Amino acid sequence: MPRPQERNARAEDRVFNAILDAVLDHRLAPGTKLKERELAEIFGASRGAVRGALTRLGHSLLVELRPNRGAVIANPSSAETPDLFEARRVIESALMQRLARNITAKQIAELRAFVAEEQRAYDRGDRKAGQRLSIRFHKLVSEFAGNAALDRFMEHLICRTPLLALARTGRIAYCGAADHREVVEALAKRDAAAAVRRMTEHLANVERQLVREDQPEMPQTLAAVFSA
Amino acid sequence: MPRPQERNARAEDRVFNAILDAVLDHRLAPGTKLKERELAEIFGASRGAVRGALTRLGHSLLVELRPNRGAVIANPSSAETPDLFEARRVIESALMQRLARNITAKQIAELRAFVAEEQRAYDRGDRKAGQRLSIRFHKLVSEFAGNAALDRFMEHLICRTPLLALARTGRIAYCGAADHREVVEALAKRDAAAAVRRMTEHLANVERQLVREDQPEMPQTLAAVFSA
DNA sequence: TGTAGGCGGATTGTTGACAATCCTGGCTCG
DNA sequence: CGAGCCAGGATTGTCAACAATCCGCCTACA
Numbered sequence: 142m143p144r145p146q147e148r149n150a151r152a153e154d155r156v157f158n159a160i161l162d163a164v165l166d167h168r169l170a171p172g173t174k175l176k177e178r179e180l181a182e183i184f185g186a187s188r189g190a191v192r193g194a195l196t197r198l199g200h201s202l203l204v205e206l207r208p209n210r211g212a213v214i215a216n217p218s219s220a221e222t223p224d225l226f227e228a229r230r231v232i233e234s235a236l237m238q239r240l241a242r243n244i245t246a247k248q249i250a251e252l253r254a255f256v257a258e259e260q261r262a263y264d265r266g267d268r269k270a271g272q273r274l275s276i277r278f279h280k281l282v283s284e285f286a287g288n289a290a291l292d293r294f295m296e297h298l299i300c301r302t303p304l305l306a307l308a309r310t311g312r313i314a315y316c317g318a319a320d321h322r323e324v325v326e327a328l329a330k331r332d333a334a335a336a337v338r339r340m341t342e343h344l345a346n347v348e349r350q351l352v353r354e355d356q357p358e359m360p361q362t363l364a365a366v367f368s369a
Numbered sequence: 370m371p372r373p374q375e376r377n378a379r380a381e382d383r384v385f386n387a388i389l390d391a392v393l394d395h396r397l398a399p400g401t402k403l404k405e406r407e408l409a410e411i412f413g414a415s416r417g418a419v420r421g422a423l424t425r426l427g428h429s430l431l432v433e434l435r436p437n438r439g440a441v442i443a444n445p446s447s448a449e450t451p452d453l454f455e456a457r458r459v460i461e462s463a464l465m466q467r468l469a470r471n472i473t474a475k476q477i478a479e480l481r482a483f484v485a486e487e488q489r490a491y492d493r494g495d496r497k498a499g500q501r502l503s504i505r506f507h508k509l510v511s512e513f514a515g516n517a518a519l520d521r522f523m524e525h526l527i528c529r530t531p532l533l534a535l536a537r538t539g540r541i542a543y544c545g546a547a548d549h550r551e552v553v554e555a556l557a558k559r560d561a562a563a564a565v566r567r568m569t570e571h572l573a574n575v576e577r578q579l580v581r582e583d584q585p586e587m588p589q590t591l592a593a594v595f596s597a
Numbered sequence: 598t599g600t601a602g603g604c605g606g607a608t609t610g611t612t613g614a615c616a617a618t619c620c621t622g623g624c625t626c627g
Numbered sequence: 628c629g630a631g632c633c634a635g636g637a638t639t640g641t642c643a644a645c646a647a648t649c650c651g652c653c654t655a656c657a
Contacts, residue, residue, distance in 0.1 A: 177609070187642060192609090196421075200428055209609060209648050221517065228518040231463040235455075289449065290456040294522045405639070415612060420639090437618050437639060602655085610647070617640070625632080 152186035156194035159184065164203055164214060164304055165276060166269055171216035171308040175204060201297055203304060217305050219352075225305060226348040229298050233279070233344065234337045236286040236295075237324075241333035248285045252325045255281060260318040275316030276303065282324075306351055316347060380414035384422035387412065392431055392442060392532055393504060394497055399444035399536040403432060429525055431532060445533050447580075453533060454576040457526050461507070461572065462565045464514040464523075465552075469561035476513045480553045483509060488546040503544030504531065510552075534579055544575060 163169040180191045199206035205215045255278060262271040276299055283295035320343035327336035388408075391397040408419045427434035433443045483506060490499040504527055511523035548571035555564035 176607095178607095188609095189641065189643095193424075196424070197428070200425070210650090211609065224516045224518045227463075227516060228522070231459060231519070235459040288452045288455060290452045290526065291459070294456070294525075297522075298518065404637095406637095416639095417611065417613095438620090439639065598657100600655105600657085602653105604651105604653080606650090606652105608647105608649075610645105612645080613643105615640105615642080617638105619636105619638075621634105621636085623633095623635105625630105627628105627630085 152184065152190040153193040153197075156180060156184050156186055156191050157197055160194065160198055161203065161300070165273065165300065167272075167303065167307050169214050171214050171304065173214045175212045175214070177211070202301060215304060216308050217301070219308075222305060222348065222351055225298060225301060226344055229295075229302070230341050230344050232291055232295055232298065233282070233340050236283060236288075236291065237328070237336040237340050238333050239286045239288065240282070240328050241331050241336050243287065244285065244328055244331070249325070249329045252278075252281065252285070252328070253322075256318055256322045256325055259321065263318055271318070272303070272316065275318070275321070278316075278321050302347075317343075320346065380412065380418040381421040381425075384408060384412050384414055384419050385425055388422065388426060389431065389528070393501065393528065395500075395531065395535050397442050399442050399532065401442045403440045403442070405439070430529060443532060444536050445529070447533075447536075450533060450576065450579055453526060453529060454572055457523075457530070458569050458572050460519055460523055460526065461510070461568050464511060464516075464519065465556070465564040465568050466561050467514045467516065468510070468556050469559050469564050471515065472513065472556055472559070477553070477557045480506075480509065480513070480556070481550075484546055484550045484553055487549065491546055499546070500531070500544065503546070503549070506544075506549050530575075545571075548574065 160169070160175070175195060177188050177191050177195070180186075180194075181188045184191070195204060195206065195212045198204040199212065202217075203215055204212045206212050255274070259271060259274040259278060262274055279299050280296065283292045283299075286292065320339070323339045324336060324343065327339050388397070388403070403423060405416050405419045405423070408414075408422075409416045412419070423432060423434065423440045426432040427440065430445075431443055432440045434440050483502070487499060487502040487506060490502055507527050508524065511520045511527075514520065548567070551567045552564060552571065555567050
């Protein structure tokens with residue numbers, strides 16, 4: 142006999158995590174409608190639990206909550222790309238400087254092992270797993286830096302990045318284990334300047350992938366469509 | 370006959386903003402219990418609306434949500450102070466660099482007028498108003514910088530700062546219009562380095578106020594109390 | 598034929614009652 | 628006399644029915 146309170150407190154988390162994972166794995170396209178009843182049925186949860194999960198996802202900007210019109214997977218405009226990546230460069234540069242000072246040998250070992258696993262995933266052609274590990278690499282770096290406020294913010298930025306990639310290019314952004322390894326090795330040498338440079342370049346690489354493929358985007362105004 | 374949906378969608382906002390303002394104005398001490406029924410009565414709202422507001426405040430870390438035990442105004446530990454201020458220095462330095470490049474004459478004028486108003490508030494001894502304007506100064510700067518992602522994060526950091534001040538020192542942190550004016554004048558000259566330096570020093574000044582008065586804090590362990 | 602207006606179904610928003618949980622105070626028992 | 632325990636009351640968590648809203652389509656009319 143499951144206790145309602147505990148069971149359902151987890152029900153909300155279950156729905157939240159399921160949708161979050163689906164977005165990160167690109168299994169839910171931007172604009173997909175998220176109906177409360179349907180989700181409640183699928184997850185065997187009450188509508189209230191689903192509502193709570195959607196509200197949280199909305200606060201993280203992963204779904205767009207339109208009053209009286211339901212929730213859809215967010216469909217960020219390409220105008221957000223520069224802002225997002227500038228924010229990431231700012232924060233992650235700061236993280237690099239912190240880590241170059243404070244990182245422990247154990248953390249270095251853990252990062253190396255992580256990058257190796259990431260590399261193996263890409264090598265065997267498992268892009269989904271590679272992508273997921275690439276995301277978690279940035280989160281791991283953020284946690285190791287040991288600043289809770291920055292880590293919290295990074296979580297938001299990291300989750301939003303793949304969504305933006307999917308909305309713009311229609312496919313997975315390739316993060317790449319090689320870039321990550323260079324960052325880790327710079328940190329291992331406690332070379333703050335090199336770590337910052339490599340992380341910055343890495344982020345610029347990912348961003349460039351997005352804008353380069355940003356051609357087939359929908360025009361913003363009707364005037365632009367018919368001006369030619 | 371007020372329409373339930375619209376009236377209550379705003380009811381949640383009303384509760385949210387009222388509590389937010391009360392925290393920023395230091396009218397609610399950390400640890401204060403926020404009972405749902407009581408708040409619902411006070412604001413003439415339903416318990417659901419109050420719940421929604423509390424959930425949002427919880428997500429902003431302004432109230433602590435304890436499962437089955439209700440919500441209280443957050444009581445952050447002093448250990449968070451360095452993290453918070455480091456995050457602010459990182460972000461606001463980036464904002465300064467952006468603004469030194471992009472700020473418009475109109476924005477400069479607006480910032481100058483804002484600082485003048487802030488100064489007048491302090492001059493006439495109205496600390497509450499001065500404090501409120503000091504907070505909004507940082508938010509205004511953040512908005513002018515024009516990066517939505519960073520602005521969003523700044524909002525969280527800015528709201529959390531006075532709470533930390535209250536929890537630690539028991540009184541209002543003095544931000545000071547003079548520091549703000551120097552920042553604005555550096556921006557007016559489009560001197561990025563000077564703007565960054567002044568903002569960084571300003572934040573360091575505020576942080577120093579907090580740690581300097583951090584003596585009468587509760588000891589963390591019983592052992593520490595009785596070791597003497 | 599094209600457009601304005603308005604039903605019908607589906608979906609979201611809200612409420613109040615009910616269930617579960619926690620805290621408090623007093624009681625019993627060792 | 629103190630520790631453990633057990634109601635009683637207060638508070639939070641959950642749910643399912645009801646109300647409000649929106650979208651698509653259909654009709655009527657110019």
